Amino acid sequence: SRMDLQEPQQLGMFAESELMSVGMDTFIHRIDSTEVIYQPRRKRAKLIGKYLMGDLLGEGSYGKVKEMLDSETLCRRAVKILKKKKLRRIPNGEANVKKEIQLLRRLRHKNVIQLVDVLYNEEKQKIYPLAQGCCFLNCALTYMVMEYCVCGMQEMLDSVPEKRFPVFQAHGYFCQLIDGLEYLHSQGIVHKDIKPGNLLLTTNGTLKISDLGVAEALHPFAEDDTCRTSQGSPAFQPPEIANGLDTFSGFKVDIWSAGVTLYNITTGLYPFEGDNIYKLFENIGKGDYTIPEDCGPPLSDLLRGMLEYDPAKRFSIQQIRQHNWFRKKHAQAEALVPIPPSPETKDRWRSMTAVPYLEDLHGYNEEEDDDLYDIEDDIIYTQDFTVPGTGEVIVG
Incomplete structure (x- = not known):
């Protein structure tokens, strides 16, 4: 309207120099930061079937991974949340x-991640268990409920400057990797993407x-284990694929790939590198690499056999x-x-x-529970870590 157009012009009663001297405080009420009371956003419970979302x-290319709690068994779980729209944008x-x-x-198998449950969510936002053999591809969301792992191997490597494990620790992890790999092969399964990033x-x-x-x-x-396709991570691929x-x-x-993984977790390096995937594959295809001298003869011999x-x-x-290195204590x-702190x-x-x-979910009120605790009591939290490959327990 005419009045709406004229109202902004009321500021014309001030000259430009006067506006600068008056300042914005004339028009906006300021309050001191100490007067602001910050209330953290309350976390609202969300149940997916019998699972409470954490x-x-x-987050990866396929979707998010969240923590979950099984409300019936109180077991800690992890869930892959897969969106149909996102999957369709990824080749295969x-x-x-x-x-x-x-x-x-x-x-x-104890060294292969276990799938606990699969749920899917239709457009109507109803949760259903995925029946054996059922196709989920028409579902808006698919939830893959897995056993919970506290950390990934790559995350542990990235948490230390050397980007490697001590030989004792690397040996324990490698022995378990071979146990899991042997089981997969016994079931006629080729993993094709063994690397620290896929070891939890x-x-x-x-x-x-x-x-x-x-x-x-x-x-x-x-008749044999012949394969024709590979989609694994380039740095861990063998010469025949390169x-x-x-x-x-x-x-x-x-x-x-297990050999490249062993090389990486014991040296902090990769046997083959390249500025781009073409140069990397060219170097892998030639097969020339060096092993650091401090690896020692037994480990060097094992690496040469696997690579x-x-x-x-x-x-x-x-x-x-x-092999002697594998069997040695x-x-x-x-x-x-150690397992590093949570990045989030x-x-x-x-x-x-x-x-x-x-x-x-259960309406817990901290104020109502004050009488359950003696204020003078000190509560100390500890966590036990078992060294891989041994029965030794370290209390932190």
Whole structure:
């Protein structure tokens, strides 16, 4: 209206110089920061079936990973939340997730991540358990409920300047990796993407092989372990894939990747590097690498056997198990690399994040519970860590 257009012109009663001298305080009421009372946003409980949702643990190309609490068993879980729209934008995204669910459902081993449950959410926002053999691809959201792991191996490596583990610790993890890999191969499964980023750890130091999205299940009546496709991480791929061979031994690909992993966790380096993927594959295809002298003869010999250029001459799992470095009991000469604090909350104990949501769900009031505690009592929280490969428990 005419009046609306004229109202802003009322400021014209002030000259420009007067406006500058009057200042914004004339028009905006200022308050001191000490007068502001900050109320943290209350965490609202969200149930997915029988599972109480916790905080975000991580995020990848396929979706988010959050902590969960099973309300029936009170077991701590992790859940992959997969969005159909996001999967469709990733090459082979839907197929890889469907394959991972099918594979994990048939696997049971202490060193392979366990799939506990699968739920899906239709457009109507109703939660249903995913029946055996059911296709989830028409669902808006799919929830893969997994056993909970406190940390990833790559996260532990990144938390220390050396980017490696002491030999004693690396040996314990490597032995568990070989145990899990041997089980997968016994089930006719080629992982194809063994690397520290896909190895998870529990609070007691148990290693779990995870992320079977690019894995391949061999046909039950296949004559051998021949594979034709690979989608693994470039730095961990063997020469036969770098050189573009049409067919290759799947099991020997996993042996090579495990060898690169062992090289990395004991030296903090990679056997092959390149400014880009083409240069990296060129270097891998040539097969020339060096092993740091401080690795020592036994470890160097094992690495050479696992990083053998010719797949036919490359070590088998049986040869790895019989190797002196694998069988040797290594002394703890250096301090262990601990599980680092949570990157989100900086909590060194990585406490259960579902607790605030439990309080919201059951109406917990801190003021009402004051009489349960003696103010003078000191509560000390400790956490036990089991050194991998040993029975020794360190109390922190």
